[in-house]
Amino acid sequence: MPVATQPEIKPAARVTAGAEEVKIALIGNPNSGKTSLFNQLTGLNQKVGNFPGVTVDKKTGYSQLTPSIRAEIIDLPGTYSLYPKSLDERVITDLLYDPTSKHFPDLVIVTADASNLKRNLLLFTQLADLQLPAVLALNMVDVAEQEGVKIDVALLQRELGVPVIPMNARKGIGVAALKIVMTQQLSAPEKPFFQIPANLQPLLQSIKERFNLSNDYLALQFAHQYKSLKFLSEENVAWLDEQLEAVGFKSNALQADETIARYTRINELLLDAVRVEKAEKDEKFSNRLDQILTHRVFGYLIFFGILFLIFQAIFAWASYPMDLIDGGIAGLNTLIQENFSGPLVNLLTEGVIAGLGGILVFVPQIAILFAFIAVLEETGYMARVTFMMDKIMRKFGLNGKSVVPLISGVACAVPAVMSARTIENWKDRMITIFVTPLMSCSARIPVYTVLIALVVPEKYYFGFMNLQGLVLMGLYLLGFLAAILSALLLKVLLKARERSYFIMEFPTYKMPRWKNVGITIVEKVKAFVFEAGKVIVAISIILWVLASYGPGNNFEKAEQLALKEAQAENLTEEQTENRIASHQLESSYAGIVGRTIEPVIRPLGYDWKIGIALLTSFAAREVFVGTMSTIYSIGEEENVTTIKNKLMSEKDANGDPFFTPARSFSLMIFYLFAMQCVSTLAIVRRETKSWTWPAAQLVYMSGLAYVMAFITYQLFS
Amino acid sequence: MQHKAEEHKERKSVREMKIGERGVICCLQDPEMGLKLLEMGCIPGTEVKMNSRAPLGDPITIIVNNYTLSLRLDEAETILLKQ
Numbered sequence: 001m002p003v004a005t006q007p008e009i010k011p012a013a014r015v016t017a018g019a020e021e022v023k024i025a026l027i028g029n030p031n032s033g034k035t036s037l038f039n040q041l042t043g044l045n046q047k048v049g050n051f052p053g054v055t056v057d058k059k060t061g062y063s064q065l066t067p068s069i070r071a072e073i074i075d076l077p078g079t080y081s082l083y084p085k086s087l088d089e090r091v092i093t094d095l096l097y098d099p100t101s102k103h104f105p106d107l108v109i110v111t112a113d114a115s116n117l118k119r120n121l122l123l124f125t126q127l128a129d130l131q132l133p134a135v136l137a138l139n140m141v142d143v144a145e146q147e148g149v150k151i152d153v154a155l156l157q158r159e160l161g162v163p164v165i166p167m168n169a170r171k172g173i174g175v176a177a178l179k180i181v182m183t184q185q186l187s188a189p190e191k192p193f194f195q196i197p198a199n200l201q202p203l204l205q206s207i208k209e210r211f212n213l214s215n216d217y218l219a220l221q222f223a224h225q226y227k228s229l230k231f232l233s234e235e236n237v238a239w240l241d242e243q244l245e246a247v248g249f250k251s252n253a254l255q256a257d258e259t260i261a262r263y264t265r266i267n268e269l270l271l272d273a274v275r276v277e278k279a280e281k282d283e284k285f286s287n288r289l290d291q292i293l294t295h296r297v298f299g300y301l302i303f304f305g306i307l308f309l310i311f312q313a314i315f316a317w318a319s320y321p322m323d324l325i326d327g328g329i330a331g332l333n334t335l336i337q338e339n340f341s342g343p344l345v346n347l348l349t350e351g352v353i354a355g356l357g358g359i360l361v362f363v364p365q366i367a368i369l370f371a372f373i374a375v376l377e378e379t380g381y382m383a384r385v386t387f388m389m390d391k392i393m394r395k396f397g398l399n400g401k402s403v404v405p406l407i408s409g410v411a412c413a414v415p416a417v418m419s420a421r422t423i424e425n426w427k428d429r430m431i432t433i434f435v436t437p438l439m440s441c442s443a444r445i446p447v448y449t450v451l452i453a454l455v456v457p458e459k460y461y462f463g464f465m466n467l468q469g470l471v472l473m474g475l476y477l478l479g480f481l482a483a484i485l486s487a488l489l490l491k492v493l494l495k496a497r498e499r500s501y502f503i504m505e506f507p508t509y510k511m512p513r514w515k516n517v518g519i520t521i522v523e524k525v526k527a528f529v530f531e532a533g534k535v536i537v538a539i540s541i542i543l544w545v546l547a548s549y550g551p552g553n554n555f556e557k558a559e560q561l562a563l564k565e566a567q568a569e570n571l572t573e574e575q576t577e578n579r580i581a582s583h584q585l586e587s588s589y590a591g592i593v594g595r596t597i598e599p600v601i602r603p604l605g606y607d608w609k610i611g612i613a614l615l616t617s618f619a620a621r622e623v624f625v626g627t628m629s630t631i632y633s634i635g636e637e638e639n640v641t642t643i644k645n646k647l648m649s650e651k652d653a654n655g656d657p658f659f660t661p662a663r664s665f666s667l668m669i670f671y672l673f674a675m676q677c678v679s680t681l682a683i684v685r686r687e688t689k690s691w692t693w694p695a696a697q698l699v700y701m702s703g704l705a706y707v708m709a710f711i712t713y714q715l716f717s
Numbered sequence: 718m719q720h721k722a723e724e725h726k727e728r729k730s731v732r733e734m735k736i737g738e739r740g741v742i743c744c745l746q747d748p749e750m751g752l753k754l755l756e757m758g759c760i761p762g763t764e765v766k767m768n769s770r771a772p773l774g775d776p777i778t779i780i781v782n783n784y785t786l787s788l789r790l791d792e793a794e795t796i797l798l799k800q
Contacts, residue, residue, distance in 0.1 A: 081756045116784045119758045252748045259755040296772035330734075391773040503753050503792055506778050506785040514778055538735070 023103065024071050024182065027092065027127065028111030029120050030078035031380075031507045033139040037111055037169040038075045039519050041179075046519070048527060052102070056088040057527075065183045074103055080119070082126040083224065083255060086498050087426050090228055097221060098131065098231040107182065108134045114144035114151060114166070115504075117274060119278060120267045124160070125193040129217040133188050134162045135181055137174075141166045143508075148277040156273040161189035170513050193265050194258055196220055203247050210239065224251050286380075286508040287677060294384050303385060307407050310372045314365045314411040315442060321364035324491035329357030346548065347541070355540030358620060359533045362414050362679060366528055368523050369408055369415040373422065374520040376404075380421060383504075389504060396484050398435075399489025406432070406483060409439035410476070413680045414532075415688055418524055425500045430489045434697060437680050440479040440672060443621040447671045448475055449624055453644045455664040479672055482704070532682035536619075539678045543619050547590040547612075547627075558583035568702035581630050590615050604670065604706065605713040614676075621676045658708040662716035666709045674705035728800065731779060731793040734767035740798035741765070747795040758782040758795060 028034040038046075042061025049058040059075040076095070077088045085089045095103050108127055117138075127134055133669075137154075144151065157164040163181045167174025190394040196204065196216055200223075207219040226232055226240040292298055376382045377440035386400030393400050401423045416436045423429040440448075452468050459467040549555070562583045566576040585591060594611030601611055609631050617624035617715035625643065630644050650658040675681065681694040688694075734740060742763050745751035758781050759765070766780040775790045 083752065083756070085753055116782075118782050119784065122756060122758075253751060254750050256748070256755055259752065260760055263755075263758070263760050290769060294769065294772060299772055383787070386772050387776060388773075388776075391771065391775045392788070499749065501750070501753055501792065502776050502787060502789040503750075503757055504787055505757075506787040508785070 005136075019127055020068070021070050022065075022106045022182070025076055025095065025105035025108045026073055026111070026138075027076045027108060027123070028078060029080055029123060029505070031505055032078070032111045032113040032120055033169040034075065034078060034111045036513055036516060037109075037137060037167075037175070038073065039179075039513075039516055040169055040172050040175045041073055042521065043070075044519065045174065046523070048523060056091060058091075063179070065179050069183050071182060073109075074105070077124065081123055081259070082130075082221065085227065085501065086424060088424070090230075093221070093225055093228070094230050095466055096127075096132070097218060097225075097229060101231070106133065108132050109137055109178070109182070110134055111137045111139050111169070114138050114141045115147055115149055117144075117149075117151070118263070118266055118270060119505075122268075125262050125266065126217075127294065128162065128189040129162065129192045129194055129215075130221075131188040131190075131215050135178065136160060136162055136164045137169070138164050138166045138177060139169050141174075142168045146673055150275045150277060152273045152275075156269075158270050159189065159273060170510075194215065194262055194687075197254075197257075197701075200247075200249075200254075203243060203249065206243060207240070210236075223249055223257065284508065289509055291382065293381070294388055299384075303388060306376075306381075307403070308373045310369065310404075311407055311411060313368045313372065314408060314415065318364040318368050318411075322361050323388075325357065325361050326361070329353060329360070347544070350548065351544040352537065353542040354544070355445075355537040356533075358540055358679070359529055359536050362528060363525055365412050366415040366418065366525055369411075369419060370521050370524045371517060373404065373419050374517040375470065375512045377422065378510065378516055380507040380509045383507055387506070395485045397428070397431050397494075398487050399425060399432065402428065402432040405436050406439055406480075409436040409441060409483075412441050412443070413437040413439070413677065414528065414683050415524075417680065417683050418528065421687065426498060427494055427496045428500065430688065430693065431487050431494065433684055433693065434490060434700075435483040435486045437675060437684075437697065437701065438479055438483040438673065438679065440476045441621075441677075443677065444475075444671055446622045446625045448472055448668060450628075450643055450647075451659075451664045451668050453475045454642075454647055454659050467673055475668060475672055478669075482673065486700075516566040527686065528683060532679060533688045535682035535685065536679050540619050543590075543616060545589070546593065547585060547588050550588045550591070551582070554587040555584050558587040578630075582632065585612060585627075585630050603713070604709045605660075605717065606664045607658075610667070614670075617676050619678045621671055622674075624671070660717065662713050665716055666713035669712045670705045670709040672705070672710055673701055675701035728797040731765060731767070731777075731796040731798065732790050734765075734779075734798075736767050737767060739764060739766045743797045743799040745795055746797060750792060750795055754792075754796065757786055758784075759786075765796070765798075 012533045026034055026038055027195055036461050038059070038061060041063040045063070046059060046061040049060065056077050061073050061075070063071045063073055065071050074095075076092050079089045082093060082096070083688065084093055095101055096105075096108075097103065110124045110127055112124060124136060126132075138156075141151070151166070152388065153166055154163050164180045165181060167178060169175070194217070194599070197278075200220065201216075203223065204216050204219040207213065208216070211219075211222065213219050213222075222229070222232075223244060226237055255489050293302060330530065333353055336345060336349050336353075373382075376385070379643035382401065382404075385403060389403050389533050393402050398406075403418070405416045405420045408419055413436055415432050416439075420429050420432045420436065423432060449472075452471050456468045456471050461470075462465065550558070559580050562576065562580040565571075566579055571579060591608075593615050594608040597614075598606075598608040601614070606614070609628075612631060613627040614626050616627045628647070629643055632643075647659050648657065654660045675698045680697065683700060684694040684697060686692055728743060729740070736773070742759055742761050742765060743756055744761055750755060759782065763781060768778040768780050770777045776787050776789045777790065777793055778785050779793070780786070
């Protein structure tokens with residue numbers, strides 16, 4: 001690889017030299033190593049924010065270039081051109097075409113895959129024509145060299161008019177050179193790559209005058225994209241409409257001509273700068289691997305094996321750290337309660353700390369799931385998953401990549417919803433996020449097992465098929481069916497915001513970069529804890545207050561009643577305490593809510609006691625079992641058999657068993673469909689960046705739960 | 718890049734190619750999707766090679782400009798070949 005000589009830097013062009021902070025935008029094709037370079041430049045010094053109106057995260061990071069110069073680097077979504085094809089890509093044009101934007105960069109770093117230079121240079125030549133100061137990070141030179149591609153960097157640099165830094169971002173090679181150039185080079189390329197047709201000049205002239213622009217290509221971009229540029233006022237959009245109408249501006253045809261002209265120019269340029277020494281290898285390593293990994297039998301077997309491994313990991317392995325967190329939180333609470341007392345201490349322990357525990361307990365699952373997903377993405381395997389599943393999933397309005405969120409949803413909807421981020425298409429992603437919580441998650445298991453134990457006899461068919469197990473499996477299948485059918489419904493209802501394409505680069509297999517995997521895990525955990533966490537703690541506290549306080553002196557009365565009963569019935573100290581807790585919960589605000597909603601839930605077979613449990617388990621489904629234990633004064637020992645025996649002995653007004661099969665199945669069906677999980681709602685809001693989606697989900701799932709539970713109750717009774 | 722529909726009637730599209738078969742792009746039929754395909758390097762006059770099909774027959778991968786591009790069959794149908 002020849003070493004490039006730096007182009008001479010004119011003193012006048014050193015805009016940022018000496019400045020404290022420079023703004024740098026990182027842009028490039030998908031799979032061009034942009035994320036690796038971003039991670040190399042910023043390390044863990046990253047923060048995730050929002051771009052208004054889109055779901056894509058805004059990742060910014062800081063890099064100390066020299067002791068006096070710090071760079072703020074913004075990582076833009078991967079794109080093939082400056083003509084956005086998806087909503088997420090519009091972020092790029094909004095940022096680059098508006099010099100008044102606070103993120104408007106002083107310098108643009110374009111990453112390009114050296115082994116695939118022709119297509120990668122298209123985006124570069126567009127940026128160059130905007131005359132923004134730019135650097136070309138010529139990435140993956142190692143891969144290019146292996147494939148026999150020799151690039152004359154000095155020549156390329158001369159032809160492109162900007163510094164070209166050969167690098168291997170995965171290994172960090174070339175990063176130091178890039179940093180040096182980032183502090184120096186700021187002159188923009190001078191000669192345009194694309195000659196704008198002369199007949200457009202009058203139009204561009206008037207656009208330039210109106211918007212005070214100096215660059216012809218930027219004016220042309222205004223003409224092509226004015227309808228989607230957020231910073232243009234309505235008045236300006238109307239003016240552009242009129243101007244373009246007058247000259248008969250044909251956006252599609254002009255774009256096509258431009259792209260062809262650019263490729264022609266790039267071909268000429270690469271003819272001199274790139275030599276391919278080895279002939280095209282018959283079969284690349286990736287192609288051979290694909291013959292197994294996308295094979296019609298082995299491909300699916302391997303994929304389901306991987307899914308099984310992921311499922312096993314978040315279902316079983318994550319339970320150890322989760323139990324540790326649970327234990328730690330409980331221990332901390334006991335420690336505080338033993339040493340301090342008073343209502344504030346209760347608020348702290350049972351409200352705040354328990355709420356925080358409810359957030360932290362998700363961390364192991366999120367970390368493990370994203371470790372897997374990051375590896376699948378990094379290696380290029382995720383593209384094969386989409387490739388194999390696209391045809392089936394598309395029928396249901398889903399995407400090949402929806403398989404991962406749906407399967408992960410069986411363990412927990414929270415990390416599953418976060419993993420839908422890998423789906424590029426907006427509509428596919430929204431549908432996936434919407435239906436994922438219908439998959440039966442692990443928090444439903446305690447509810448299912450207690451209720452199944454209550455009403456389904458432990459019978460065996462054919463010696464091995466356990467009836468209880470069959471019912472449990474039926475519930476899981478029902479959840480899956482509900483998810484698929486809801487997706488189909490949404491496919492019809494939801495209007496696509498963009499055309500859905502499958503046209504994309506099929507990346508070659510690569511070894512994962514562990515640093516990237518680590519950063520992904522940290523980023524996802526932080527996003528959940530800090531963004532969804534706020535909502536979860538707030539609602540946990542509200543629910544705790546509702547269950548722990550009652551109007552007036554209700555609580556004292558409840559305690560006295562319980563004590564009187566205890567004396568009369570000769571209860572032990574522990575039984576007395578359980579009785580007090582039970583009476584207090586009944587007279588709390590939650591109890592009042594339970595009684596108030598009783599008329600509404602009576603058609604489902606529920607009484608006010610179940611009403612209380614529905615309310616308290618709104619934060620998390622598994623709380624249902626705990627609340628039932630408290631109401632029926634079972635105490636804290638949540639043993640399935642004790643709870644089962646206690647619930648079995650519960651009688652209705654006529655003296656018949658209260659928990660009939662009809663009631664129990666109605667409850668199971670209710671919990672199967674209902675959105676009884678604040679954490680999921682909070683993460684859906686975080687991922688969709690709006691309250692509309694979680695609200696719609698809450699209404700839809702609760703409505704579905706109500707109707708299905710009603711039907712179930714009526715059928716069985 | 719667009720011609721009248723009648724001219725394309727006998728033209729073969731990438732959809733109908735067999736695995737390993739090569740051809741040269743003549744034209745792109747869907748103007749909007751065409752822009753996306755052009756950006757990905759499917760320029761008229763460029764050679765394409767059918768590389769593989771997904772296990773269920775759709776999508777497919779083709780080799781163009783020395784890299785692998787994946788696309789659905791109804792997208793491949795809009796890429797017509799020179800005879």
